Amino acid sequence: MAAEVQSLQPLKLAAGPEAITADQRYWKGFRSQQLVPSPHSNPITHISFPPSPTNPLVTPPSDTFAVTSGSRVQIFSSKTRKLLKTITRFGYDDIAHSGEIRRDGRVLVAGGDSGAIQAFDTGSRAILKTWKEHKQPVWVTRWNPNDLTSIMSCSDDKTVRLWDLPSESSMTTFSGHQDYVRSGAFMPGQSSNLIVSGSYDQTVRLWDSRAPKRAVMTFKHAAAIESVLPMPSGTQVLASADNQISVLDLVAGKPLHLIKNHQKTVTSLCLANNGTRLVSGGLDGHVKVFETSAWNVVAGFKYPSPVLSLSVVGAGASREDRHLAVGMQSGLLSVRTRLSGEQKAAAREKEKEMQALVAGTIEEYDRKKAKKLRQGDKKALRGRDFTGEGADIVIDGNARGNIRNQSKWESALRNGKYALAVDMVLGATKFYNPNMLTLLTALRHRSAMRTAFKGRDETSLQPILRWVIKYIGHPRYIKLTSDVAMLLLDLYSEQAMDSPEIDDLLNQLHRKVRHCSELAQAAYSTQASAEQHLAMHSQGSLRLQTMLRDEEHVDVGETPTRLKQAVSDERNFTQETEVLALWKLQKAWSLV
Structure with missing residues (x-):
């Protein structure tokens, strides 16, 4: 039997810090x-x-x-x-x-x-x-x-x-x-x-x-x-x-x-x-x-x-x-x-019930608790343990090419209609950015990104440029969006002057790239200044602590953790690969 065609897995971005400790x-x-x-x-x-009390048994x-x-x-x-x-x-x-x-x-x-x-x-x-x-x-x-x-x-x-x-x-x-x-x-x-x-x-x-x-x-x-x-x-x-x-x-x-x-x-x-x-x-x-x-x-x-x-x-x-x-x-x-003791006990009992359900021992759990099953539960469990009378059990997989719960843009991608898949994702009533990232990643793996973007007219090119302008500065998307922007400049730089709308969008892209480059340079400058300030502060705090100990004061200095946090936040955008991609994109624009 032929293997089933697997659906396209959504793109998973890098995990951030734990939401709650x-x-x-x-x-x-x-x-x-x-x-x-x-x-x-x-x-x-x-x-x-x-x-x-010191003795709870007495008091x-x-x-x-x-x-x-x-x-x-x-x-x-x-x-x-x-x-x-x-x-x-x-x-x-x-x-x-x-x-x-x-x-x-x-x-x-x-x-x-x-x-x-x-x-x-x-x-x-x-x-x-x-x-x-x-x-x-x-x-x-x-x-x-x-x-x-x-x-x-x-x-x-x-x-x-x-x-x-x-x-x-x-x-x-x-x-x-x-x-x-x-x-x-x-x-x-x-x-x-x-x-x-x-x-x-x-x-x-x-x-x-x-x-x-x-x-x-x-x-x-x-x-x-x-x-x-x-x-x-x-x-x-x-x-x-x-x-x-x-x-x-x-x-x-x-x-x-x-x-x-x-x-x-x-x-x-x-x-x-x-x-x-x-x-x-x-x-x-x-x-x-x-x-x-x-x-x-x-x-x-x-x-x-x-x-x-x-x-x-x-x-x-x-x-x-x-x-x-x-x-x-x-x-x-x-x-x-x-939570009070009774509420904690109820929560623990609910957790045990869920564990029994996952382990497949829910009937044994119900018998121990003398829990009466509802009529619907009895129908659902009826015949669950039936193994047949010597007959073979055949399980048919999904027919090849017939994938359940497959979206229209995924079908177009599987059929090689790459440009149509891009238009479907961008033209959806409720735009979902992870779908666009998943599609572009799949196109890049198939070396089909040029095929999906070439031969477009002014109307079909504008949504792609607007998406690139919106997400070109996002640290998580920079590698993908910079590749798309470079490809669009390579394909349509000569025709940009023929359309005022496309020319205006390219100018917006240029300003956005320049702004992101300035942010990256400012982040590096901030990092250097912060490290110099921390070094000077640590030397000063040591001298201050020595003087205060002599005077029996308690105003001991503390490391400025807020400044460290600010520099750490800036570093999220100043990785070398991101700055290099932005620099390449700006250089390509200067050649247009």
Whole structure:
């Protein structure tokens, strides 16, 4: 039996970069956004959720998170995203700050503009304790990760204090900052006796409760500190100052890296993916996700209002990322949620069903699931396993020359009507450029391109010239379009003056080629200038880093990656073969 005639395979262009990375796919999973307006449209200044307990068997994890806005702290369920309780027992003209839930979910602590710190029972909303030692607004309250009764606070009175829940007064006072203290945290793990604080005096200080008279370590910055965040290892601290985030090494006592991806002040920092991703929010309305090895941006979100607070809320005993909660200046709370457990289970079950369908074991899968087949499915499966009674089974192929789903231009190409095939593709009601590329590639392989283009009149030549003018500068098509243009100039250069339309199209082609050649030359010049600039910048940054380390500053230089990206984009058009083809075409035009 003769072999079937295969249909013409469409031309496949070079694959570009991957459309979406694994991190982008992960963070795009935070969907089904819920917008919750705050009462009286007060800005949302703080979002927090309790960490996982040290022993989940003794203390079950709390499935709640707290949102601080205006004179109230709202407690939401991390399972349903519904509002559970609202605590409003603050002064009439007081503003609440930094509502934090203890890891067992039973007690909430918050500061206020009056300088008071209050502890509330989350069940009854009763006030358990009130401290009034701070003389200025209290902006930060935190629970000790290893102690259920230890609390820290930071205030505009330039002090950091440690409290014990049963005591009536502070246990320790750290004095050393010269301006408002607006951020602070306990160090994680076994270093919970260490406290880090950030102040508007442009310093990040590390305190030891065993030696409270002076800071253990001080890092000077170039702007006021808005937020500090210890890393899970306990050896690094992140601090945001202005539109930059500095990575501070506590072991070496110096900055490691400076992140400069925001355009305005970075207001909030948090960790995700078990501490392997950093999430930051700023007044530019952007939320950016960084990987913590090289500190590159891997994902991002844009919000309509400046971001004041954010948190990646975990759920369950494993504290798997469930919600991305973002608080804005406009008073809106945005909560994006990943798939719940039931939805994930349904997706996994659907994937197993598809795998069984591909493997041909769908009946076995249905029997295991006790799935009842529909009547149409039964008819489709009837007789599928019938093998016949000793009779031969003959399978007839398609008749030679009769190809199914073959387009008209493909039939003309197979029959040697090359000019007609070109006219059919260009004259189609809905022009599809890959068909034209496939046809021209097939004509070039058959050495029939001259046959397809020769002997044309003014009317049939114009569509071809317009197509060449449109795509002559495209990097992916340059080799093919330049061959077509050279052939057209060879065939019709002498008759160009006889037709004003053809002459005008050739002039357009000349201008387009000249413009593309200038772009290629400019790209090479840009590459040389960029490489020289990068070399000079790297030498200057080394000198700057040495000087800053001597002064204990953290403004460490960063390689201008945007310039590298711009040069990389230009290189897509400046390959040697493309420039050579354009130069040949321009030279051919000069000979006309």
